[in-house]
Amino acid sequence: MSVYGCYGRRCAAAFSAGTRGSAASGGRGGQSRIHPSSSVHNALNTVWRWVNAFDRKGNKALKTGRRGRRPGEQKALDARQEARVRRAVLGKYPDQVALPGLVWTRPQVRQLVRNWFGIGLSLVTIGKYLRSWGMSPQKPIRRAYEQNPEAVARWLAERYPAIAKQAGKDKAVILWLDQTGLRSDASVGKGWAPVGKTPVVGKTGKRFDVNVMAAISNRGELYFTCFTGSFTGPVFLAFLDRLVRHLDRKVHLVVDGHPVHRRIMVRDWLAERVDQIQMHFLPGYAPELNPVELLNGDIKRHVAQANPANPAGLAAAAATHLRRRQNQPEMVKALFGKPEVQYAAG
Structure with missing residues (x-):
């Protein structure tokens, strides 16, 4: 065994015992002897690999080379x-x-x-x-088997452009409307904590919920109401009545096919106010076409952090967040930036 190899093995043994090697000289040709660096703290296995490589090939074995695949080397897949x-x-x-x-x-x-x-x-x-290949990890959009692709294509190519054109003639605003439910037992989401110490969040053992109905425009307008109990015709009409009384221009309202939206009482109410409001239905089973769905997700993420103790607290948390969004029209307009709803951004 060479002087270098012998010395290297002693250093490796000393390293494994927790001691530090010291610089030494006097090897072949006055070269500095090889020892593990105390500043780098190389792993013991790496030290032994260096020593064994030196025993086999000498200094050439310790020469650093280019890392990674060399030019011309074959990839795993051709x-x-x-x-x-x-x-x-x-x-x-x-x-x-x-x-x-x-x-x-x-x-x-x-x-x-x-x-x-x-x-x-x-x-x-x-x-x-x-x-x-131009791909990235993304959360998929859920799409119902019952969705009619032809109806969606017709909405994008014909029906919505016609609504936008008519709204322009009427000098009206187009609003998209939807409802969502907020639950007291909604997940708070992930947060940072020491390893092995899962954070504990105090929550009420009671289950309750609050509903939110919101309407938004691609200009950044936001109107909403919070209510408990079922979504009914009178609840819907009360919101629409407030909407038309608040706005000084005609409304073209885009909604989904919820049964309440199709009630006779709703149709009759709308028939008496055709100069103030018109309602248009999205294709069935196509919630991804409604930008309010993105607002619903935004509400749930923020309200879950509030950890309310009762329905009033849950409603207050939702209202507080939505009022904040009312004062952030750019955030509302940004909801129309997702590819599925960009058709409604113009």
Whole structure:
């Protein structure tokens, strides 16, 4: 064994015992002897690997080289294989290639590569491939099987443009309306805490809920009401009555197909006020076309942090947040920036 190797092994042993090596000289040709650096604190396994490599190849073994794949080295997937996987991920669902699940995840893509080519890749490598294909992890939009794609296409291409044109002639405002329920037992969400010490949030053991009805425009306007109990025709008409009395221009109101919206009493009320308000129905089972759905999510995320003790507290928390949004028209207008509702932004 060389002087360097012997000395290196003594240093490695001293390192494992918690001692620090000191600089020494006097080896071959007056070169400094190799020892583990106390400032870097290299792992013991790394030190032994250096010592064994020196025993085999001398100084050449300790020369640092370029990290990563060298130019010209083959990737895990060749161009043909990569193109085939990319086409599958971008153009098909997992169940179309004999894999479980509704959306693509890194483990599923890894399994696809293994099934097709017998190549095992790490999740990190799969993630790099996915990002190089212009993809990113995203929360999927839920879409009902009952949705009629032709009705959605007709709404986007014909019905809504006609509503916008008529609203322009009437010098009217287009408002989108929706209702949502807030529950006392809603999840507070994640927060930072020391490892192994899950935070405890005090909550009432009673369950209660409050409903919110809101209408927004792509100009940043927001109108709302909070109520308890069921959503009924009188509740809906009370809100509409306040709306038309508050606004000094005609309203084109876009709503979903909730049964209350179609009540005879609602139709009769609207028929008497055609100069003040007109109501238009979104395609069935297409909530993603309504920007108020995004406001509903915003309300729930913020109100969950309030941790109310009773229905009045829950309603107050919702009203406080919505009043804040009324004073932030840019935030309301930003709700129309999501691709599914950009059609309504103009």
